[in-house]
Amino acid sequence: MEILLAIITGILYAAGIYMMLRRSIVKLIIGIVLLGNGVNLLIFLLGRITKGKPPIIPEDAKVFQDIYADPVPQALILTAIVISFGLQAFAIILVKRTYKVLGTDDLDQLNTTDEDS
Amino acid sequence: MSNLVIISPLLVHLLFSILLMFSWQNLKWQKILTIVGNSIALIASIATFILVYDQGTQTVQSGNWEAPFGITFVGDMLAVTLVLLTCISGFAVAIFSVVSVIKARLRFGFFSVYHFLLMGLIGAFLTGDIFNLYVWFEIIIISSFVLISLGGEKNQLEGAVKYFTLNFLASMIFLTALGVLYGLTGTLNMADLSQKIVLIENQALVEVCAVLFLVGFGIKSAVFPLYFWLPASYHTPPSAVSAIFAGLLTKVGVYALIRVFTLIFVGDLFLEVLLLSIAILSIFSGGIGALIQNNIRKVFSYLIICHIGFMIGGLGLFTTVAIAGTIFYLIHDIIVKTNLFLLSGLIYRLSSTNSLRKLGGLYDQYPKISFLLAIPLFSLVGIPPLSGFWPKISLLLEGFEQENYWFVGAVIFGSFITLVVVAKVWAEAFWKEPKPVTKGKRFVDFSKLRQIQKVQLIFPIAFLSIVSLYIGFGAEHIQLLSERIANELMDNQQYIDAVFKTRADAR
Numbered sequence: 001m002e003i004l005l006a007i008i009t010g011i012l013y014a015a016g017i018y019m020m021l022r023r024s025i026v027k028l029i030i031g032i033v034l035l036g037n038g039v040n041l042l043i044f045l046l047g048r049i050t051k052g053k054p055p056i057i058p059e060d061a062k063v064f065q066d067i068y069a070d071p072v073p074q075a076l077i078l079t080a081i082v083i084s085f086g087l088q089a090f091a092i093i094l095v096k097r098t099y100k101v102l103g104t105d106d107l108d109q110l111n112t113t114d115e116d117s
Numbered sequence: 118m119s120n121l122v123i124i125s126p127l128l129v130h131l132l133f134s135i136l137l138m139f140s141w142q143n144l145k146w147q148k149i150l151t152i153v154g155n156s157i158a159l160i161a162s163i164a165t166f167i168l169v170y171d172q173g174t175q176t177v178q179s180g181n182w183e184a185p186f187g188i189t190f191v192g193d194m195l196a197v198t199l200v201l202l203t204c205i206s207g208f209a210v211a212i213f214s215v216v217s218v219i220k221a222r223l224r225f226g227f228f229s230v231y232h233f234l235l236m237g238l239i240g241a242f243l244t245g246d247i248f249n250l251y252v253w254f255e256i257i258i259i260s261s262f263v264l265i266s267l268g269g270e271k272n273q274l275e276g277a278v279k280y281f282t283l284n285f286l287a288s289m290i291f292l293t294a295l296g297v298l299y300g301l302t303g304t305l306n307m308a309d310l311s312q313k314i315v316l317i318e319n320q321a322l323v324e325v326c327a328v329l330f331l332v333g334f335g336i337k338s339a340v341f342p343l344y345f346w347l348p349a350s351y352h353t354p355p356s357a358v359s360a361i362f363a364g365l366l367t368k369v370g371v372y373a374l375i376r377v378f379t380l381i382f383v384g385d386l387f388l389e390v391l392l393l394s395i396a397i398l399s400i401f402s403g404g405i406g407a408l409i410q411n412n413i414r415k416v417f418s419y420l421i422i423c424h425i426g427f428m429i430g431g432l433g434l435f436t437t438v439a440i441a442g443t444i445f446y447l448i449h450d451i452i453v454k455t456n457l458f459l460l461s462g463l464i465y466r467l468s469s470t471n472s473l474r475k476l477g478g479l480y481d482q483y484p485k486i487s488f489l490l491a492i493p494l495f496s497l498v499g500i501p502p503l504s505g506f507w508p509k510i511s512l513l514l515e516g517f518e519q520e521n522y523w524f525v526g527a528v529i530f531g532s533f534i535t536l537v538v539v540a541k542v543w544a545e546a547f548w549k550e551p552k553p554v555t556k557g558k559r560f561v562d563f564s565k566l567r568q569i570q571k572v573q574l575i576f577p578i579a580f581l582s583i584v585s586l587y588i589g590f591g592a593e594h595i596q597l598l599s600e601r602i603a604n605e606l607m608d609n610q611q612y613i614d615a616v617f618k619t620r621a622d623a624r
Contacts, residue, residue, distance in 0.1 A: 020282065032285055039292045046300025073299065076248055080292060083255045087285060090262055094281060097266075098274045110275045113349050 005045045012038030025095050025105045032091055036084035040077045047073025120177045122168055123192035125161040126200055127239045129154060134232035144223055148215045151228040155208040158235070162197070162204035169197045174605075174615035176245070184617050185309040191245035193612055194602045195444065199242045199372060202448060205584060206364045206455040207235045209577035214357035216566070216573045217462050222268045222355065230267070234260035234361065241369050245616055247298070247381075248305045250373065251291060254337070258284045261366060264358045265350065276350030283336055283346035291333030297326045308616035311380045311609055327382040331391070334377070338370025340429055341398035344422045348406065351421075352414035352471075356462025359414060363421055364455030368447060371428050375443065378432060379606040389433050396430030397527040399423065404534035413461045413471045413546070416538060417454070420497070423531050424450055427512060430524050434515050441603035442511030445595055449496070449504040449588055456493040456581040463490070463574055464546060467563045469556045473542065477551035486575065487547055492582040494543060496589060498536045504588035505535075507596060 012034050019031030050069040057064060099105055133154030140146040169175055169192050177190040192200075211231065218227055237256035244250050261284075266277040299305060301322060302313045317323055332343070339347040347367070351359050382388060403423030410416045428450070431443030463486070465471050467479060480487045492503075499505025509528060516525035556562075563571070588595055605611055 020286070025278070028282060032282075035286075035289050039289050039296065042293060043296035043299070046296050048300070070303075072305070073296075076296075076299070079248075079252060083252070086259065087255075087262075090259070091281060091285070094262070094266060094274070094277055097269055098278055101269065101271055101274055107278075110278060113272050113276050113279075113353055 002045065002049060005041060005049075009038050009041045009045060012041065023107050025099065025107055028107065029088070029091055029095055033088055036080075036088065040080055040084075043073050043077050043080065047076075120175045120192075122161075123165050123175050123197065124177055124190055124243060126158045126165060126204055127236055127243065129158040129161050130232045130236035130239065133158075134229045134236065137229040137232060138226065141226065144220065147223065147228050151211050151232070152215070154232060155204070155211040155235075159204045159208045162201045162239075165192060166197045166201045168192075169194060174611065176615055176618065185304055185306045188249050189245035189306060189308075189616055190243045191308075191612065191616060192243060193615070194598070194605055195372075195375070196242045198444075198448065198598065198602065199368075199451075200239050202451045203235060203238050203242070203365055206361065206451060206581070209581050210357050210361045210364075210455060210459065212573055213360070213459050213462065213577040214355070216570045217357050217466065218355050219268075225267055227264070227267060230260050230263045231361070234264065238365055238369055242372060245307050246305050247295060247307050247310065251288070251295060254288060254291065254369075254373075257366065257369065258288065261362060265354045265362075268355070270353075273353045276353035279346045280350040283343075287333050287336035290329055290336070294326050294329035294333060297322065297329065301326070306616065307376070307380055308613040311383075311613055314381055323382070324385070324387065327378075327385065327388055328391075330377050330382070331374070331388070334370045334373045335395070336370075338367045338374060338425055338429075339422050340425055341395045341402055341422075344399070344403070344425075347422060348410075348415055348418040351418045352412060356414070356458055356465060360455045360458035360462070363417065363458045364451050367421055367425060368451055371425060371447060374429065375432055375440075375606065379440070380609050380612060383609070384435070389435050392429055392433030393521065393524055396426045396428075396433055397523055399426030399429065400527040400531040401426075404531050404538075407538045408534065408541075411473045413464065413473060413476070413542060414458065416473075416542060417457050417461060420457075420535060420538065421454060423534065424454075426531060427509070427528060430527070431508075431512050431515075434512075434519060434521065434524070436515055436519070437600070437603045437607050438511050438518070439515040440606055441596070441599040442508045442515065444599040444602045445508035445511065448595060448599070449508060449585070452581055452584050452588065453493055453497050453504065456578060456585065457497065459578050459581070460490050460493055463578060466574065468551065468554065469560050469562070470554045473545040475552045475554050476546040477549035478547075480547040489575070489579060489582060490547075491543075493578070493585060494539050496582075496585045498539050499532060502589050504585050504592070505532075506589070507592040508599075511599075 016031045016035030016038055019027045019034060047070045050067055053068045055068040055071050133150060137147055137150055140150060174193040179188045234257060237253050237260060241250060241253035241257060244253060262281055265280055266274060301317055302310055304310055304313060314323060336343045351362060400423050403419050407416050407419035407423060410419060427446050428443045431439045461471060467483060468476055470476060496503040496505050499509060509532060512528055513525055
């Protein structure tokens with residue numbers, strides 16, 4: 001399971017970076033989405049996957065007796081998902097406005113701000 | 118809970134951004150509220166600064182969860198100094214933006230988002246939890262995305278796409294590093310991380326993690342190979358927005374680098390060499406970039422990169438004297454860079470262009486304003502009694518001490534380039550004969566503004582210039598403060614003890 005998740009994370013990172021490097025502005029968004037998901041999976045994976053052990057201390061004990069599933073990575077991922085969701089929504093609107101105003105979806109054409117004025 | 122004072126500037130900005138949302142339609146109210154809000158935040162930050170200056174590091178455990186489990190806010194000397202500087206710049210820029218930002222932008226909640234941005238900055242300085250730092254960074258960048266694209270002009274949107282992409286990538290790299298770090302140590306509290314990181318056997322992975330942090334924060338602070346988004350986007354939004362970006366957004370990256378590399382990843386020779394080399398290259402590439410530009414705001418954008426190099430270099434030398442130099446430079450740079458972009462906004466208002474080729478004759482037309490504008494320009498160069506001079510002494514001294522002549526050479530080169538660039542700006546914009554410019558339809562000339570509006574444009578620049586002059590002429594106070602901060606940073610046990618104080622008290 002861990003190996004599979006590790007491979008998927010790797011693929012998501014690679015695909016995300018590759019898409020971000022393409023010229024089309026829509027592929028940029030896809031790259032952003034893939035990369036965001038890759039990061040979330042990575043945090044999930046690095047929090048050590050433990051199956052079927054909820055982090056609840058039994059009534060007759062004061063501390064955890066055996067291994068438990070760490071709840072912190074899930075809290076982190078939840079926060080990260082919400083944030084990246086907001087950013088992606090913003091990105092889509094930004095790209096749409098850019099396309100309408102500039103009339104191009106080619107990132108190589110977006111070079112007027114670098115020119116001398 | 119007297120400690121809650123340290124997060125009061127943050128709460129003031131939160132409160133006022135919510136209040137501003139309720140007065141969405143009423144521009145006059147918005148303008149009054151934002152000035153009042155920033156004044157209160159300034160007072161709150163001064164109170165915080167005095168409290169921490171007198172009583173040492175203060176901490177707040179949110180929700181009263183004990184240190185490594187809950188989120189800790191730590192007001193140490195570095196954090197509260199930066200909060201104070203944030204509130205000073207925030208106050209000045211708020212007054213400036215009341216006149217300089219056009220109504221169409223103000224109507225879409227400019228001030229509300231502006232307060233959120235300042236809140237994010239203050240939160241990032243105060244937090245003692247590394248995931249919480251990520252969250253504050255996101256608040257900063259989301260607000261800055263809105264500010265940079267608000268108005269939707271052609272080149273603004275284009276700049277926004279570049280700014281968005283690179284900053285998003287930086288956040289993702291930061292988050293990756295954070296995930297790896299959590300996997301290694303099982304904690305997110307920075308003081309706790311500092312203790313646990315040395316115990317890890319797999320130090321190679323720690324190194325990788327440190328480099329990921331360096332890349333993530335490096336993109337945000339615009340160091341050498343990662344800075345290309347900055348000159349492509351900083352000149353596109355209104356000058357008030359550029360001012361707050363230039364003054365604070367790159368500096369929050371520098372702050373994060375200082376914090377992470379003095380508290381968590383300490384004393385790694387490879388990283389020190391890496392930091393020094395990117396510092397030297399930043400100084401060279403930023404300086405040379407500034408020389409060939411013709412738009413004032415682009416010139417200043419490249420100077421930001423050049424001067425980031427000084428700070429990163431001081432961190433790379435990693436001695437108390439060098440870090441004191443870095444902190445002093447940080448204090449000077451926040452005020453001066455904010456002021457420079459306000460200045461470019463005023464110049465635009467005076468002559469309706471920012472192109473050095475077309476500008477000219479400002480000295481003949483407005484001698485008094487020109488004298489005022491000379492203060493930030495020459496503080497930037499660091500002509501002796503002014504503020505840019507003093508931190509360079511510490512940096513050069515330590516460079517010679519460690520026989521790192523590349524860095525010494527780079528600092529001298531950087532200062533010299535800055536001098537050349539400022540002299541060029543002065544000669545072209547103030548002394549040369551002006552060329553005729555076609556003014557835009559909606560452009561309102563400075564002479565047609567009402568008296569109060571003129572004051573609102575000039576007061577912030579004068580205010581920041583006075584702060585700059587104080588940093589220059591009261592250099593001994595700032596030097597003492599920087600040395601105290603540097604001592605606190607180098608001896609990170611103080612920080613750790615302050616965070617875990619409640620736990621020690623309970624025992």
